[in-house]
Amino acid sequence: MPLACKALQKPKAAMAIINSASTKLRWILAPLLVLAMTTTRVHGQPSSTSGFISLDCGKRNNTPYTDSSIRGIQHQSDAGFVEGGLTHQIAAVYMAGAPYESQKTLRSFPNGSRNCYTLPSTPGKKLVRALFTYGDYDGLNRTMDGSPFLFGLHIGANFWEAVNLTNWDPSSTIWKEVLTVAPGDSVSVCLINFGTGTPFVSALELRPLQDSMYPFVNSSVSISYFRRIRFGQATDFITR
Ligand SMILES: *[C@@H]1O[C@H](CO)[C@@H](O)[C@H](O)[C@H]1NC(C)=O
Ligand SMILES: *[C@@H]1O[C@H](CO)[C@@H](O)[C@H](O)[C@H]1NC(C)=O
Numbered sequence: 001m002p003l004a005c006k007a008l009q010k011p012k013a014a015m016a017i018i019n020s021a022s023t024k025l026r027w028i029l030a031p032l033l034v035l036a037m038t039t040t041r042v043h044g045q046p047s048s049t050s051g052f053i054s055l056d057c058g059k060r061n062n063t064p065y066t067d068s069s070i071r072g073i074q075h076q077s078d079a080g081f082v083e084g085g086l087t088h089q090i091a092a093v094y095m096a097g098a099p100y101e102s103q104k105t106l107r108s109f110p111n112g113s114r115n116c117y118t119l120p121s122t123p124g125k126k127l128v129r130a131l132f133t134y135g136d137y138d139g140l141n142r143t144m145d146g147s148p149f150l151f152g153l154h155i156g157a158n159f160w161e162a163v164n165l166t167n168w169d170p171s172s173t174i175w176k177e178v179l180t181v182a183p184g185d186s187v188s189v190c191l192i193n194f195g196t197g198t199p200f201v202s203a204l205e206l207r208p209l210q211d212s213m214y215p216f217v218n219s220s221v222s223i224s225y226f227r228r229i230r231f232g233q234a235t236d237f238i239t240r
């Protein structure tokens with residue numbers, strides 16, 4: 001079964017986990033637990049969204065809204081969660097096919113090597129998700145021009161992952177997730193400019209997790225999402 005999670009941050013601790021056969025099983029269980037959690041959310045009470053943050057990056061209208069395809073979750077503009085950056089819309093030709101409302105706008109960061117969002121949080125385990133839909137917003141056909149288009153993501157001071165849009169279909173969305181422990185009353189998500197294309201982000205989400213979930217995730221070990229598979233008969237493909 002092609003399921004796995006990748007350890008990141010504090011590389012030495014992460015390596016130790018990857019090399020231990022007994023913990024491999026627990027890595028494999030991780031996506032299943034995410035699945036159980038999202039299913040509970042679907043059928044849960046509205047109060048189960050307490051602590052959820054869903055930012056529609058680059059949206060100019062500050063009024064929170066509910067996406068008709070993702071019921072029960074309020075999205076809001078990212079204004080006030082980040083300094084600087086420029087707001088954009090994806091190209092008109094990709095608008096109709098955008099999978100979610102939040103993918104129609106984005107915020108780009110042409111200045112600075114590191115631009116950070118501050119997501120209000122409580123201390124403890126969180127799922128942080130970032131979505132990237134290029135949608136030829138700048139009209140430069142940048143994902144398909146043959147040159148590398150790559151930038152980085154940090155959670156606080158720790159490297160999370162690279163976002164590689166090289167040769168990427170401009171209408172497709174790159175989806176990144178990390179399970180991490182929030183050290184205090186906020187989580188910092190930073191976009192890092194590698195000099196290979198202007199970093200941008202389309203949506204940023206934070207979901208509280210119960211501290212008993214994912215026992216191998218602690219203040220020095222985070223894991224990033226690799227693949228999510230739904231078992232059984234699933235007709236509702238919305239992930240919250
Ligand atoms: C980028 O920096 C230039 C020069 O300092 C400034 O004029 C411009 O407003 C900045 N743009 C953004 C998006 O911060
Ligand atoms: C983008 O670039 C690719 C590769 O050069 C080319 O095939 C495609 O037609 C271009 N698309 C647009 C909208 O310019």
Ligand SMILES: *[C@@H]1O[C@H](CO)[C@@H](O)[C@H](O)[C@H]1NC(C)=O
Binds near residue numbers: 164165167
């Ligand atoms: C980025 O993606 C391109 C196209 O798939 C690939 O050739 C390249 O090696 C990737 N770069 C990195 C640093 O992963």
Ligand SMILES: *[C@@H]1O[C@H](CO)[C@@H](O)[C@H](O)[C@H]1NC(C)=O
Binds near residue numbers: 013017217218220221
């Ligand atoms: C986090 O978990 C790893 C692996 O189980 C362990 O080596 C490390 O000591 C833990 N760190 C903390 C701060 O509990």
